[in-house]
Structure formats: structure tokens, C-alpha cells
Amino acid sequence: MSETDKKQQKISTLEKRFKYITSHDLNNFTSFDKFTQWLKRPVDGAALGIFRAMFGAAMLIDIAEERGGSQMDLNFGDERTCHFPLFDFIQNFSLPVMGLVYLTMWLGALGIALGYNFRLSCLAFVVPYWYIMLLNKPAWNNHSYLFGLSSVLLMMTDANRFWSFDYPYVKENKTSVPYWNYFLIKFQFFILYAYAGLKKFSPEWLAGYAMSNLGNHWVFAPFRTVLSVEMTDLLIIHWFTAIFDFSIPFLMTFHGTRKFATPFMLSFHLMNTRLFSIGMFPWVCLAEVPLFFDVSWPRKISEQILGVKQKKTKSEIEDSQDLKCSNREDEKPDLTKNLKVKPPLDSKNSPAVVTWNDKIRTAVILMYCCIQLFLPFSHFITKGYNNWTNGLYGYSWDMMVHSYDTILTSVKVVDNKNGNIHYLEPFAFTHYDRWTKSADMAKQYAKCIHRNIVREISKNPKNKLISSSNISIYFDIWCSMNGRFQQRTFNPNVDILQAHWSPFEQTTWSLPLINELNHMRPKLKAIADDVLSWSNYSDVVFVADFPNLTLDNFLSADLGNITLTVIEGSVIYKNDSKEYILSSGQSMSLTAGEAHQVTTTSKGPSCYQYTYVNTTMERLKETIDDGSLQKNDGLLPLWTEFLQRISNYKIFVRHILNSLMFIVYKVPMEIHARGN
Secondary structure, three states, X not given: OOHHHHHHHHHHHHHHHHHHHHOOOHHHHOOHHHHHHHHHOEEEOHHHHHHHHHHHHHHHHHHXXXXXXXXXXXXXXXXXXXXXXXXXXXXXXXXXXXXXXXXXXXXXXXHHHHOOOHHHHHHHHHHHHHHHHHHOHHHOOHHHHHHHHHHHXXXXXXXXXXXXXXXXXXXXXXXXXXXXXXXXXXXXXHHHHHHHHHHHOOHHHHOOOOOOOHHHOHHHXXXXXXXXXXXXXXXXXXXXXXXXXXXXXXXXXXXXXXHHXXXXXXXXXXXXXXXXXXXXXXXXXXXXXXXXXXXXXXXXXXXXXXXXXXXXXXXXXXXXXXXXXXXXXXXXXXXXXXXXXXXXXXXXXXXXXXXXXXXXXXXXXXXXXXXHHHHHHOOOOOHHHOOOOOOOOOOOOOOOOOOEEEEEEEEEXXXXXXXXXXXXXXXXXXXXXXXXXXXXXXXXXXXXXXXXXXXXXXXXXXXXXXXXXXXXXXXXXXEEEOOOOEEEOEOOXXXXXXXXXXXXXXXXXXXXXXXXXXXXXXXXXXXXXXXXXXXXXXXXXXXXXXXXXXXXXXXXOOEEEEEEEEEEOEEEEEOOOOEEEEEOOOEEEEOOOOEEEEEEOOOOOEEEEEEEEEHHHHHOHHHHHOOOXXXXXXXXXHHHHHHHHHHHHHHHHHHHHHHHHHHHHOOOOOOOOOOO
16 A cells, blocks of 8 residues: 555544544535535524523523612612722613613513514613623623623524524525534533633642532532542532533533533533522523534424424425535434445535635634633733732633632721721622722722712711811721631722722732642641531631731620630730730630730731630520521422512512603602612
């Protein structure tokens, strides 16, 4: 056999294997024109129509819940409420107008679900959705970003060619759609899983620090028959989830593994509905699963249920003849034919000649794919959004990788005219806490606090608390990420109002994670386990601080048996009557109901611990024992969740009606106080 023949044989073998694994011809990816033809080829739009309907239905529920439709009065009824837009020029409208914005978005979601005036419905949903999302960064998460992208992608497709009110009016009643309609949406979900898994292949996640104690949940009961809670957390929740997230898009893409992977896919998302309060995210992910199967499966099922094939128009008959050939690539390879590659489509049914419009469309699709591949790793550009984690939470796909525990949030307002110091309730103007960990939002919150103070002074010039708008604002926030020490997120000595922030520069007043103490996390867990074993009401708090910074702390009178122990470094302890120098290993007893200061004097960060007994919980023991504080919703509180969703919808509808009544008849709107 000649070298040329051997080369041809290797190429042929490669093509057969590629066809067997992916069900697609390798030849389709050998040139731009062939790839364009592959994207352009007509396929059945039935599966896409089902996804469109289920996505629209999920968004109808989502609007009243995670989009804040049932809390419009709290979010937009008070002019003092602080919002955190991506760009400062994005401002909210008054409450009645925001009601119309939500109504427009709801009508758009309904139109998407029904396939009615599809393009217009998509536009009516997309514009308000992204406006509300961009208006408030603290509400961003991975699935809200996914929903926004999916709605934009759907608007570009012909997803109204099956199971839609538009179908009788679609040109020539065509049932086919270009394959790129499927490709774009499947690619977006591919990125969702693959990048979520890729982000989990990090020491932080694989060490099991992100989702501690989740193994106690009842959904993991089968695993706890052979594993401890700690090993369930590590092996199942962390290791298996990392492998699952990264591998599942590949397993669902390949025909040979799809049926094996689907039960895991369904189980994973159904478990997530029980584990986390993440709204419609698991259900939207379940809705996209059928997109990876035969694109004609809904039509085949409907024909089987009806018992006879539906009558088709002449254009549908021609369409179906094209689909039989163009869908041939998507069929599972016949293993009985020794992996023989099917013959190419005949010239009659082959895709039309590639036009410049087709090439431009393919270029735009590839550009979109490249942007989505790049954005999760673009943090070296947008440095201003980098704090303990990189970038704004959402587009990075670092789902559940970080967990936080915040024990102290202090907002100090200094009147620079008379030197008076005031402490503001930290969440007086917002119910979000993400600003406590993000420098960009901390800056926005400080500005909003200043605006509200200026507004209050203008309304009440005789205000004795703050004499002028010349104020400084300082944040002192203590937080722990993934089982680390409690530490500050921002420099407490920096006036946030005057502090510099830029999206393209690292924020100097945002304090970094004290990673040099990471090696102590196993020791902290051992200490915590020991302290918790003392009694049902004993507890411990681990603190780390930077050199020359001081912790101002007040010990509640509800605490008892309080001890301060220095683990590493040196500190000065000071209260009203005494001052002590403490070094590594030294400890002292503290008195409840007193304020004190702990200043780090060592060259590097210090770390210390407070151990105490919660006497309040001891006093509540009898109340808990008699069952008055007990609440049991059951393992599957589906009925309770259903009633809650109904309640949210009633409130949402009432807000919409009140908005319309105000706009039309000037009927005053009912606004609930925050926290009620």
C-alpha cells in the first residue's frame, strides 16, 4: 500500500470515528463555506418550539419572583432606595411606570410561551428584562444572565414554527428552521455547564470549603448510608459536581453517551430544586435537555398520540423531504454497518448556495461564541470589579464556588463641619448585601447615602444630627469566605465618598484575602468541632486582621464565658480600664456587656478567636423543647411552595393593577414598609 493510500485510509478512519462519536461529518468543519452550509441546513423546528414554550412559561413565574415583580413597591416605591446600575446613567422610573415595565415584560413572556407575535413578544420581554437586570447589579446571578442571553437568542430564531399561535401565519406554513437556531442555544447551555465545571476544578472547590454541611440534606440520605456527612460533602457535592458540570455537555452532545447521561442530568436539576432557592433555573435547564435529542421528537409523539399523521400542505411535504436528508447527520449512527459513513446528500436536497448574507450570519455567530468564551476570563481588563472574587457575579459562571458569612457591617457617617460621628443602619436604603463585598457597589452605596442625607437636609434644614452635606462615609465590614477567618473587605480608614474607583484599575482600598493563613483552615475546623462539643450553645468566631488596624467590638450581654485567644501574631487588647499585650498562644477572659479594642501590632496579619456561650439560646431551650418554635415543612413542601407562588402572583397582579389605576385615574398606590 502506497503512502498516499495509507494517508487516505487514516483520514477515512478519522472521519468514521468523528461521525460515530458526534454524528456529524468532519467534512462540514473543513472550510468556512461548508460550516456555513452546515449551519444553514433546514431541520425540524418542533423541539425548538417546545423549548420556546417552556422557557416562556418559566419566565412568567420568574417575573413575579426573582425579577422582583411582587416587591415592586419595596424596590421602587421609595425614592431613597439605592440601586446599583451597571452604568450610572441607568435610573429607575417611578413606581407606576415600573409597573408598566413589568407588565410589558409579562406580556412578552406570555407571547413567547404561546408563540404569538413571536418577534414582538421577544422584544417586549428582552428590553424590560435587561433594563431591570442592568439597573441592579446585586441581583445578578448566573441564571438571570442565562435567561437574558437565552431570550435574546430566541428572538433571533424561528422558534414559532411549532406549537404556536403564529404557525398558521408563518410564510408557507414552513415547519423547518435553519440548524443554527439550535446551535446557538445548545452552545449557550454548553458554555453554562462546561465553564461551571471548569471553575470548580480549583483547590478552593476540590478541598470542599465552598458548600460545607450540605451533606446533611435529605436528598443525600442514600449516600450517607455508606459515607459520613463530611465525605458526602467532599466526594459527592464537590468532586462529583465538578466532574459532572464539566463532562455533562460533552456527554449530552455525543449520541453514544446521551441516553446514559440524561438520567443524571434530570436527577441533578431536580435535586437542585430541593437544595437551593434558585427559582426557575433548574426548570429552564430541564427544558433545554430535549434540544440535544432528535429535533422531530415532539412531532413524532403528537402523531403517535393522534394515531394518524397530521395532514400537511404542499410546502410542508416539500419541507419534510428536505428534512429527511438534512437531519440525516443528527441520526444515531447504525452500528450494524461497521461504521460506514452515509453517502452525502444528493444535489436536489443539498443546501442552497452560500450567499454573502449567510457568511455574515456565520461570522456573527462565531463572534458571539468567541465573546461568550472570553468574557468569563476577561477580569484582567475589568480590574475594578475584582475583589475577593473576579468580576461581577453572573457572567463568570462560577456557580456556588464561593460561600460567605458576614458577622459585622458598620456604616460610619462623620459630619466634617462639627466632627460628630453617627452610625447608620447598614441596610437602611437597600435589602441587598452584595455591596458589602464589591468595591464598585460600595462606592455607589456611599453616593446614594450621601444623596439621601442631602435630600433630608433640604427637607429639614433644622436637622440637628447632621449640620451639612460635608460628610465622610466609612465602611467596616467583616466577612469570611469559604471557611476562612473573618476579615475586613474594605479599609475602614478610607472615606468611600472620596475614594477613587475605576472599572479598569485595581481598587486600592479593597482589602485582599489573607491567603497566607489558608493553611490554618483544617486547624480552625478542629478547634470549632472541639468548642461546639462543649455544649449545645457554645460557639467560636475566628478573626484575622491587617497590621495597624483596630477592631472595635462590643460583647453582647447575652453572651457568657467569653475568652479571647491569639492564634498567630501579636495584638493589644484595650478597654476603658486596662490594656494588655497578647502574643501567639496567649488568652484572657472577657466581660459581657463591655466594649473593647483589639489592635494588630505584628508585622504580618494577626489571627485570634473568641469562644463564648450563647445564654439567649439556653433561655430559649424550654420554648424550643415544647415545640412552639418548631416548624416542619416536610421533605417535599411542594404544596407550600405552590401556595407561595400563588401569593407572589397575587401581589404582583395587584401592583400592576395599582400602577394602571394610578396612571389612568390617579388613585394613590399602596406601598409597604421595608422589612414588613
